[in-house]
Amino acid sequence: MKNLTLEHITKACRGTYHGDTGKLSEEVSGVVIDSRKVQPGYLFVAIDGERVNAHKFIPDTIQAGALCVVSHEDLGETDYPYILVESTGQALLDIAKLYRDSFDMKVVGITGSVGKTSTKEMIASVLSQKYKVHKTLGNFNNEWGLPITIFDMPEDTEVAVLEMGVNHFGEMRRLSSVSSPDICIITNIGVAHLEFFKTREGILQEKTQMIQDMKDKGTIILNGDDDLLANVGPIKGVSPVFFGQGDNCQFRADNIEPLGLRGTACTITLKDGTSFDCIVPLPGIHMVSNALAGAAAGYALGLTADEIKAGIEGLPSIPGRGNIIKTDRLIILDDCYNANPISMMASIDVLNMAIGRKVAVLGDMGELGEDEKELHRSVGEYAAEHGIDLLCGIGDLCREMVDGAVKKSTATKALWFADKAEFLNAMNDILQEGDNILVKASHGMHFPEIVDALTNI
Incomplete structure (x- = not known):
């Protein structure tokens, strides 16, 4: 994995290297937190679960061929290299940030209360018409899942579509600081996780933190049909563009015609006024909103109207999600x-x-x-x-x-x-x-x- 030498990894996670210094220049071939997935040359990051101390599996990972392990426990003198850190969870994020920054690519970051995964799938389908796209697998969108998604990126990735889910204050910045998105998309502000955020305004506050880590000259894409998002003004000097059915939206859907469980027909109008008719192949008016988010992301990355339409109509269904x-x-x-x-x-x-x-x-x-x-x-x-x-x-x-x-x-x-x-x-x-x-x-x-x-x- 390019740039992931043991020396660079140690520096990125502010750790202390223990072991043969001759191996510091070696690159790891994979990064995992599941000891059962270790292969020769891998780095194992020992993150303890609620009931399991992951460090007890370290000997198994070495036997399986791990090049090195990351530990928050002082392992003393060992016959294998390890990196001692204060927090293996934070180290995982730091290493993922190091790997993400080694790519010359665009990142689309997606968050929201509802529809993150289906929107992610739509955007990936659209962008795949022009680019080599890597996307979050399933909903691997938390502080463990996002790094794993990044480590799985092929080296020829041109666009990464990364989903970020949070349920407590402060989590978004830990994710978005790793992903550093070029395009920030928020699907809506609902009532999910009110147990922790208390109000929709609290959810808005946390979700929009993603934009603080957006790359310079980035793009903000928001659901203009959401009452809270529609009132979001410029952030970091960037004015949002909106998608939806309202007059405030630069990416709009009109002539919406439900086709039962076969999907929805509609006319989509892009920011430059170009329009096209299409069929969103999965049922539900919310899928039209997802299609508009995909159209906005595609437009931001230079796709033509024909490419955007092909991506929308080619959207595959996924188990458990419509x-x-x-x-x-x-x-x-x-x-x-x-x-x-x-x-x-x-x-x-x-x-x-x-x-x-x-x-x-x-x-x-x-x-x-x-x-x-x-x-x-x-x-x-x-x-x-x-x-x-x-x-x-x-x-x-x-x-x-x-x-x-x-x-x-x-x-x-x-x-x-x-x-x-x-x-x-x-x-x-x-x-x-x-x-x-x-x-x-x-x-x-x-x-x-x-x-x-x-x-x-």
């Missing part, structure tokens, strides 16, 4: 990777586009703070207001969701299940052939199990 699964008996909207009230309601909107009976299988949403019961109830009310035929709520908090649906409308049948097992035992009796079924919950509910069961009915 993925449509068609079986002989059912149509399943697999959106189960994660959930918060805004994304729940957006997914209900998508389900409402379906033809036939509409079933929502929803689970608990986490990290909503003291208003968690009220927010779950509001989702149930929203489902009833929007004509969902059957709501299945799974988990303790979803009892509130079911109650909200029942009190809002008798037209929506609402059933509560204590856990997944209870629902799985009952589903054959309550589902009907031809049902359109949304599956969504917070990641910790592990709802892919439900998607698998529905797929095999």
